[in-house]
């Protein structure tokens with residue numbers, strides 16, 4: 167059985183069709199990419215999966231249960247965690263507190279000691295140890311992005327949704343993030359769905375990529391298949407923003 171099967175997912179904002187007949191099937195393990203030009207509907211898909219919006223049509227079957235109509239806290243408890251495109255940290259809490267407050271909400275019965283061990287492990291893994299007692303708002307930007315990932319991991323999800331984790335990072339930070347995502351995949355029994363505009367990162371990490379444009383899936387395949395897909399190149403050329411081969415698409 168697939169970990170997540172989404173069928174015919176459709177959502178409008180007023181008259182704007184943000185997501186239309188979106189389908190995806192995700193098996194356990196590995197990193198799946200979700201890409202597309204700005205405004206394609208990617209973040210809306212995440213918001214539908216995590217219960218922030220209720221889809222107008224379609225089903226979202228996760229571990230055998232339809233999540234449509236379920237509230238965000240239920241979906242998190244069921245095993246889906248996410249990060250946000252615009253960081254949502256508690257800027258006046260420390261790094262450690264940012265992780266513990268989220269984890270504590272999920273694992274209320276766990277004793278303090280276990281929370282600490284787990285938090286220490288996440289701090290080490292995400293290279294945040296030296297910032298443990300800093301306020302989140304005082305961290306360098308790249309570290310804030312890593313803290314978002316640490317927080318999402320702290321609820322021990324089966325599926326991790328990463329929404330543009332490399333946004334605003336410089337090239338060496340992007341490389342480090344790529345390494346980190348690979349390590350996360352090795353260390354946790356987890357599956358990742360990644361929205362990202364950094365094509366090099368997407369092509370390196372993902373074994374299957376789904377491409378959206380104007381709310382619809384326009385292509386699906388391996389990185390190689392996506393690079394040479396005519397619909398994809400045209401979609402990006404229309405927007406003229408994203409580089410598919412390290413150069414402007416088609417140039």
Ligand SMILES: Nc1ncnc2c1ncn2[C@@H]1O[C@H](COP(=O)(O)OP(=O)(O)OP(=O)(O)O)[C@@H](O)[C@H]1O
Nearest residue numbers: 179182184202203204205206207208209210211251
């Ligand atoms: N809450 C909202 N109210 C109205 N329109 C919205 C809302 N959220 C998203 N939209 C619109 O829905 C469409 C899809 O937006 P979405 O944020 O899902 O795209 P995206 O692919 O994630 O884009 P980006 O790569 O720029 O983040 C866009 O036209 C956007 O303006």
